[in-house]
Amino acid sequence: MNGRTSIPARAGDEAALFHRIGWRLLPVLCLCYVFNYLDRTNVGYAQLQMKEQLAFSDAVFGLGASLFFVGYAVFEVPSNLLLARIGVRATLLRILCLWGLASAAMMFVRTPTQFYALRFLIGVFEAGFAPGVLYYLTLWFPRRRLAQATALFFMAFSVAPILAGPMAGAIMTYLDGAAGLRGWQWLYLLEGIPCVLLGIVAFRTLPDRPAEAAWLHEADKARLQALLRADSPAPPADAHSGLGAAMRDARVWVLGFVSFLLILGIYALAFWQPTMLKGMGLTVMQVGLYAIVPATTGVIASLLVGRHSDRTGERRWHFAAGALAGAAGLMLTTRFQHDALPAILCLALAAAGTSSAFTVLWSMPGSLLSGRSAAAGIAIVSTVGGSAGMVAPVAVGAIKAATGGFTLSLLLLSSALVLAALIFVLYFRPGRPAMSGPRRAETA
Template identity: 40%
Template structure:
């Protein structure tokens, strides 16, 4: 009895010592992963987002130079998402089979070349073709980035990581706005080209260079990461294997899950607001009385600068508390309220900017929380196809949002009414988020 008791005590002590050691290895591993791969992916996504939305800044010169109407511009801005949406699922499944790193590298080089080529458009048709091809070439990048991060982080760590990844979006406006405005102003008529043409060329080059670096910077798996110890790699792989065993791993099973379709609906609604705002925010600010492209670009940066802080604070608090429903829905309710309030001050730049900042901050906070959800129910090919389907809804929203804004503005003569439509869609998204079962939002849940 004494021997058994001693053995039991020793076993308990061994298990007690092993648990902290395992937790310490996992913490060390994820700290390294976050330092090594996340900043590079964020940088790549930054230029993906910038090359997608810089047409909103180009509009300030391009529309008059090419004689584009508001509706033509809206169609051109949105037609990007036709190519993006049509190629989303097939490109994602292909990426899953061929390997994410190689495909990400090819995607970045191709979209950089197409984005640079936009400087050559002279007619509405050429504008449409350039935007469509940009959508085709960019289609696989975001799903590939999300799938790649899913190979490293379990679901309970993904909200915080997604909030870091989505820094690329507000930073695309915070840094991209002033950069675009400065390029357009400083290069206008340089060597016979207009400022918007130089902007498309110069902002496309980093995507090509980063594409050449992808294979060097991103390891294929934890086991192939030379900067992880074998124990750390095993800790990451073990956590993912245990979690993935409880998820849908076949696309056909994922398609039967009503939560997938609910996530698609939510993604569609709030991204109509997101993309409508992204492509028209410079014009909204201009309508308050501002005229200088550079000043408008700097003002556009303010809401997204604040959003960077709000988005990460919200995700960090959600991770600490384990509560996800309110951390996802309340920011969207705040976004809807902010957009509505901004329409009350159509000729007051300061007041409009305050409420636009509230709206953008709420939208970005929800966006980061939302993209942590697919990884809670999907793995393997189901993750590849399911994430692509959800992102296809975002692509459809990108097609609808800019055209909706342009159409409502042209038909009513008021951009404020168009903003109110976006606010209503954000409210609907918030209500759908609250309808997601609590068990999906709970810490540790995967079904």
């Protein structure tokens, strides 16, 4: 566009290129992910009022929270395979509009059956969003920059709780009774409808692939394609065998199981942390404000660890350190379940560890496979890992009902994180292909 025809080769040119790509893609994707988190976890705050009005037990909420992930798991792989065919724009339009409408419809729930049905449908409609975006990022970022791009995307997963707590507390406190609706009904409505608008924004602003990006010079497109070709594993000989190639790769299943162990802790806290804090004598508004501390710590840790992992090219010990820190935070929380301040600090340690480990883990799948195999592999990892959402909320609810507290649940979750660290370090040891990104001599 400006007369250049040569491919820029300097490190500064490359850094500027990926800086431009990041600013064009990630703000929209991150905003979508914030609402993705809000709409799948706002039931944790809504239940603080729904219990009183609808007489739902902890078991009902635990099962409803888990049914979301049943629908999500069933449709995860098909959604991601469809994305590889029709592109990210059409996929995000479909996903965001449908989940937004279903989430808003939660305001009409009156019976457990209605609650279960809508939670299941929200999972069906959300299926494929996060793994679809992760596959999308592999089309734009080489492996040595993928952890940082992934960290920036997953930063939304950590930022969302910072917003979720105060938003839920304010909506449920100050809108309770407005227009004849309870606070929990306003919560579902105000966090569901914006997703429809975001779907339209994503459709209009995101290109499906670099070749369609009008904001990139032709020389930059050529440079980007050269970097991606040099950095990616060869695609499968049969372009239609992507799912089969991914399913035959043991590393995909190991990553899925490690993700399952990690997400057990993440989702257990997402759904039950509000109840835990309220049990310490806090109001709904205070619960929302206190939740800012662990969420903020998670954001900072994921960005710092993701950046350092990219710079060094090391994945194993970055993941293990995060998982073990998360385990320590959960274990220490059991000592302070009746003292809000130290409990929040322990939960902050748990959030920092799990968020940073999550970021490092998701830099891995895109380096194992390419093309449709990458889309399928990412979806498999996400499906296996996300199935923890079927287990964690209902298991914690059942254990709480049986024991009267969260101690046993937190100890079991911390043990799962320790196991995740051991598996990751031992399986992805030096010598295994695609264990980590290449080491870099230059700085980003």
